[in-house]
Amino acid sequence: MTVTETRPGGEGAAAAPATPVLEVRGLDAGYGSSAVLHDVSLTVPRGSVVALLGPNGAGKTTLLRVASGLLRPTRGEVILDGRDVTRARPYQRARGGLCHIPEGRGVYPSLTVRENLVLHTWKRNVDDALERAVANFPILGSKLSQPAGELSGGQQQMLAVMRAYLDEPSVVLVDEVSMGLAPVIVDQIYEFLDRIRQAGTSLLLVEQYVHRALAAADRVCVLTKGRIVFDGRPEDVAEEVFEHYLGVDPNHGG
Numbered sequence: 001m002t003v004t005e006t007r008p009g010g011e012g013a014a015a016a017p018a019t020p021v022l023e024v025r026g027l028d029a030g031y032g033s034s035a036v037l038h039d040v041s042l043t044v045p046r047g048s049v050v051a052l053l054g055p056n057g058a059g060k061t062t063l064l065r066v067a068s069g070l071l072r073p074t075r076g077e078v079i080l081d082g083r084d085v086t087r088a089r090p091y092q093r094a095r096g097g098l099c100h101i102p103e104g105r106g107v108y109p110s111l112t113v114r115e116n117l118v119l120h121t122w123k124r125n126v127d128d129a130l131e132r133a134v135a136n137f138p139i140l141g142s143k144l145s146q147p148a149g150e151l152s153g154g155q156q157q158m159l160a161v162m163r164a165y166l167d168e169p170s171v172v173l174v175d176e177v178s179m180g181l182a183p184v185i186v187d188q189i190y191e192f193l194d195r196i197r198q199a200g201t202s203l204l205l206v207e208q209y210v211h212r213a214l215a216a217a218d219r220v221c222v223l224t225k226g227r228i229v230f231d232g233r234p235e236d237v238a239e240e241v242f243e244h245y246l247g248v249d250p251n252h253g254g
């Protein structure tokens with residue numbers, strides 16, 4: 001185990017254990033006159049992993065953007081740790097315990113690996129943070145002085161996901177973390193996310209590999225054309241949902 005501490009659940013007093021760490025209720029959102037999300041509600045129970053699945057263009061990234069405050073909904077609420085943050089700015093939600101790891105490599109390419117890590121040590125001792133990063137992803141240890149832009153895609157993703165540990169969030173939104181990566185690297189990143197989860201952090205995962213997401217998740221929400229069409233346990237996802245909405249064989253691959 002390289003991540004062992006229990007998460008405090010962000011700034012201020014932690015909410016009661018039964019309070020979901022994140023809830024969105026009745027969200028409508030879009031871009032200009034283009035409506036994307038329609039009456040979307042979703043709950044991330046404390047300590048759980050929720051997989052948000054759905055076809056391309058369904059609105060998964062849009063939902064994460066609304067949850068983290070990058071996009072203002074036209075209707076509905078976002079509740080973080082029992083507090084209504086619908087009107088809160090992204091940095092206020094970050095201070096409240098929400099960490100958003102966006103699609104693509106969320107690193108500063110011209111800064112060194114060390115500098116990228118140190119940017120996320122506002123809650124931590126720098127030496128401890130570097131040590132933890134290297135313990136989780138040893139390859140980063142030999143690259144601390146290199147610009148992050150010179151790392152491979154997988155190494156950049158390792159660096160990006162370290163925020164899920166360094167920021168000490170209560171909930172992490174992870175968007176397409178596997179995109180374009182070799183399966184062996186994806187395995188390492190999922191092992192890291194599992195350690196984060198075991199330490200008490202909740203996760204909302206958008207993932208293109210349906211079966212990998214189902215294996216990691218306690219709960220699954222399927223979004224299609226901006227509407228939730230399934231919300232339940234991974235083992236209860238019906239064949240029809242796999243075939244019609246997710247486009248994968250219920251038993252293999254994907």
Ligand SMILES: Nc1ncnc2c1ncn2[C@@H]1O[C@H](COP(=O)(O)OP(=O)(O)OP(=O)(O)O)[C@@H](O)[C@H]1O
Nearest residue numbers: 031032034036054055056057058059060061062063
């Ligand atoms: N910045 C933007 N401006 C206008 N329309 C956008 C913008 N971002 C996304 N959209 C549109 O919103 C819809 C939902 O996009 P979104 O990226 O949320 O879907 P997604 O489910 O994450 O898709 P994917 O799996 O392909 O990443 C799409 O029709 C997309 O074209």
